[in-house]
Each structure stands twice: as structure tokens, then as C-alpha cells.
Amino acid sequence: MRLATLLKLSKTVRVLPHQAALTAVRKLIxxxxxxxxxxxxxxxxxxxxLRDTECPGDRLYETITTWDHYDPHPT
Incomplete structure (x- = not known):
């Protein structure tokens, strides 16, 4: 399995990044x-x-769980 980190959108747990940033990430993918x-x-x-962290933040994590290709159980 190859892993790639695209970018970090938000360092806060509670605030969702701007819609323009979310759209840009989806277009980048x-x-x-x-x-x-x-x-x-x-x-x-x-x-x-993949590790014990709050990253990418609760709001952003909730959002990416709705995106295509989200894997709820990575191996």
C-alpha cells in the first residue's frame, strides 16, 4: 500500500475549512x-x-467521510 498526504487543511478540531479549500482539494484529487x-x-x-491523533479535526473528518473513496476501515 502506498500512502500520500495531500495537505493539511485545518489545525483546529472544531472549525471546518472554507468551502473553496474543500473544493480545491477535491479538484486536486x-x-x-x-x-x-x-x-x-x-x-x-x-x-x-492511522495513528492516535485528533487530526484532521472533527468537522473536517465528518466531511471527508461523505466523499467518494472514503475508507472507513483502512488496512
Missing amino acids: ESGVSLGKIQPNYSLVGHRQ
Whole structure:
């Protein structure tokens, strides 16, 4: 399994990043898939799923759980 960190949108647990930032991340992922830099069957996970941390923040984590390719049980 290869892992990539795209970016960190928010360092606060309670505040959701601006919609423009969320849209930009989704478009970045789409572009990565289109350019062959990200596998079409990629898994999207939050940092907290892989180690003991509050990252990426509760509001952002709740949001990414609704995105395509979110993996609730990464291996």
C-alpha cells in the first residue's frame, strides 16, 4: 500500500475549512486521478484512522467521510 498526504487543511478540531479549500482539494484529487498520479481505486482516510491523533479535526473528518473513496476501515 502506498500512502500520500495531500495537505493539511485545518489545525483546529472544531472549525471546518472554507468551502473553496474543500473544493480545491477535491479538484486536486480528481486531477491526480486524471493525470495518472493517483490510482483510480484510491482510498481516502483521515490521519486519525492511522495513528492516535485528533487530526484532521472533527468537522473536517465528518466531511471527508461523505466523499467518494472514503475508507472507513483502512488496512
